[in-house]
Amino acid sequence: MSLFLDQKYLMLISNRLPLFKKKKDNTYNCRCVICGDSQKNRRKARGYFFAFKTDLRYKCYNCDISLNFSNFLKSQDQMTYSQYALEKYSEGHTKSANTLPEFKFEEPKFKTRDEKLIDQLLDRLDTLPADHEVISFVTARKIPQSKYKQLYFIENIKDIVQLNDKYKESIRGEEPRLILPFYDLNGQLTGVTCRALRGETLRYITVKVKEDVPLIFGIDNIDRTKPIYVVEGPIDSLFLDNAIAVSGTSFGKLSETGLAKDNLNIVFDNQPRNLEVCKLIEKNIDQGYNVVIWPQTISAKDINEMVLENINVKKIIKENTFSGLTAKMKFIAWKRC
Numbered sequence: 001m002s003l004f005l006d007q008k009y010l011m012l013i014s015n016r017l018p019l020f021k022k023k024k025d026n027t028y029n030c031r032c033v034i035c036g037d038s039q040k041n042r043r044k045a046r047g048y049f050f051a052f053k054t055d056l057r058y059k060c061y062n063c064d065i066s067l068n069f070s071n072f073l074k075s076q077d078q079m080t081y082s083q084y085a086l087e088k089y090s091e092g093h094t095k096s097a098n099t100l101p102e103f104k105f106e107e108p109k110f111k112t113r114d115e116k117l118i119d120q121l122l123d124r125l126d127t128l129p130a131d132h133e134v135i136s137f138v139t140a141r142k143i144p145q146s147k148y149k150q151l152y153f154i155e156n157i158k159d160i161v162q163l164n165d166k167y168k169e170s171i172r173g174e175e176p177r178l179i180l181p182f183y184d185l186n187g188q189l190t191g192v193t194c195r196a197l198r199g200e201t202l203r204y205i206t207v208k209v210k211e212d213v214p215l216i217f218g219i220d221n222i223d224r225t226k227p228i229y230v231v232e233g234p235i236d237s238l239f240l241d242n243a244i245a246v247s248g249t250s251f252g253k254l255s256e257t258g259l260a261k262d263n264l265n266i267v268f269d270n271q272p273r274n275l276e277v278c279k280l281i282e283k284n285i286d287q288g289y290n291v292v293i294w295p296q297t298i299s300a301k302d303i304n305e306m307v308l309e310n311i312n313v314k315k316i317i318k319e320n321t322f323s324g325l326t327a328k329m330k331f332i333a334w335k336r337c
Contacts, residue, residue, distance in 0.1 A: 002088065006056035006069040009084045010049060013077055019045040026051035029127070033076065035063035041155060043123055061119060118189060121159055122152035122179055134178050137197050142307050147238045150218075152179035157194055163209050171207075175200060180234045182247075183220035184213055185257070191215050193234060193247060206247070214253035217245040228259060229317065231267045236303035239313055240267075249280055261288060265321050269302045270294040272335045281335075285327045292321050293330040 003026070010028065014020045017030035018037075031037040032047035037060075046061040049069065056069035067075075070088075074081040125148035128135055134153040143151075154160055157177050161168045178195040191208040193215075208215065217234035222242050229243040230251065237243040246253060251266060266289050271277045285291050295316065300306040306313050322330050 002054045003051055003056060005084070005088055009073060009080065010056065010069065013073065013080060016076070017047075019043070023048075026056075032060040032062055032065075034065055035060060037062055038120070041123065043128065045127060046119075117162055118152070118181060118192070121162060122154050124149060125151045125153060128153060133176065133197060137178060141235065141304055143235065143238050150181075150221075150238075152181065152192075153177075154179050154194070157205065160192065160194060160205075160207055163189075163192065163207055167207050171205060173200065173202075177205070180217060182215045182217050184210070185219055187220045193217075195235070214250075214256050215247055216253065216257065217247060219244050219257065224259065224263070226263075227265055228263055229265050229267055230254065231303060232269055233302065233304075236267075239303050239307050240317070241314070249277065251280065251284060262290075265290045265292065265317070267292045267303070267317060270298060270306075271301060278331075278335050281331055282328075285323070285331060288323070290321050290323045291327050291331070292317050293327065293334045295320060296334065 007026075014028075014030075017033060020028065020030040023029050028049040029045050030047045030049075031042075031045045034047075037046055038044035044062075048059050048061070049056050050059070051057075058067045058069060058072040059065070070081075070084070073084055125134065125138065126145075132153070138148070138151070153176065155176050156174050158171055158174055160177075160179070161171055176197055178197060180193045180195065181189060182191045182193070184190050188210070190210045190213045191206060194205040194207070196203045206215070218237050222228055222244060226242050229237070229240045231237050231240070231243060231245050232247070232249060234245040234247060237245040249268070254264065266281075266284050268277055268281055268291070281291060281293075298306065298311065298316070300309055300311065303313050306316070320330075
């Protein structure tokens with residue numbers, strides 16, 4: 001009953017909480033009214049109310065304050081708090097509304113300095129309004145909404161150098177960009193790729209946070225017991241289940257992951273006239289990998305283009321993944337088309 005009461009009074013004061021919205025059952029989000037949240041970006045909302053045992057807790061990921069709802073309400077509205085305390089007492093609560101059990105907050109995924117910083121620098125796409133520039137961009141590319149929680153937006157690309165100041169001189173623009181973060185197998189941030197939104201000449205800018213770790217997008221989320229699809233571009237990987245991206249044609253870095261070769265399915269872009277790509281496909285077949293050989297009926301270059309043409313990519317990949325001699329024969333026919 002206490003959780004219901006907390007939610008009831010949260011709704012009563014919700015109109016005073018900037019950018020307040022329900023994220024999911026028993027979880028609510030707003031700009032932090034205690035620290036003021038970001039002063040540079042008025043769209044940032046890093047205050048969260050969530051269920052803990054039988055009550056609501058408040059946590060801000062900017063100032064790190066953590067309060068039970070009773071104390072949060074008391075700090076914001078003494079009169080409403082008095083009504084809340086009276087109603088809570090009348091329901092048979094013997095403890096004071098201020099003496100709930102000590103809360104032990106479980107640290108979020110971002111634990112290192114760089115990981116906390118990326119959450120402060122960037123806006124996660126699933127927190128942005130539908131009419132936002134970057135949402136229009138990903139919507140036009142038909143990126144699934146379920147993937148928005150993996151993607152970020154930065155207002156000024158120059159700010160990304162805070163992740164690694166060695167890029168301070170090389171990044172000179174000030175444009176907004178879509179950010180695709182990379183993590184290692186332990187979920188630690190290793191780098192980011194910044195995708196242009198406005199047709200900039202330099203479409204991608206990559207910033208490494210850990211210099212000695214290969215950048216493989218999505219490797220922190222894969223299920224090793226299921227087939228893993230390996231594509232070139234991070235955006236292409238968002239259209240497949242259990243997929244990772246090597247960011248280019250550097251498939252050799254797969255040997256550093258410890259992933260079982262038999263479980264990997266290599267998906268190169270559809271470029272039969274690209275001699276470099278053809279050499280790499282042949283090399284991977286020779287090394288014993290499962291390789292996708294695109295049907296000659298498909299002219300689109302990459303997975304995203306195929307999705308935009310309403311091609312059932314998952315079905316095509318499933319039906320055109322080969323290995324060994326069969327892959328060799330299919331490859332020879334493909335590169336001649």
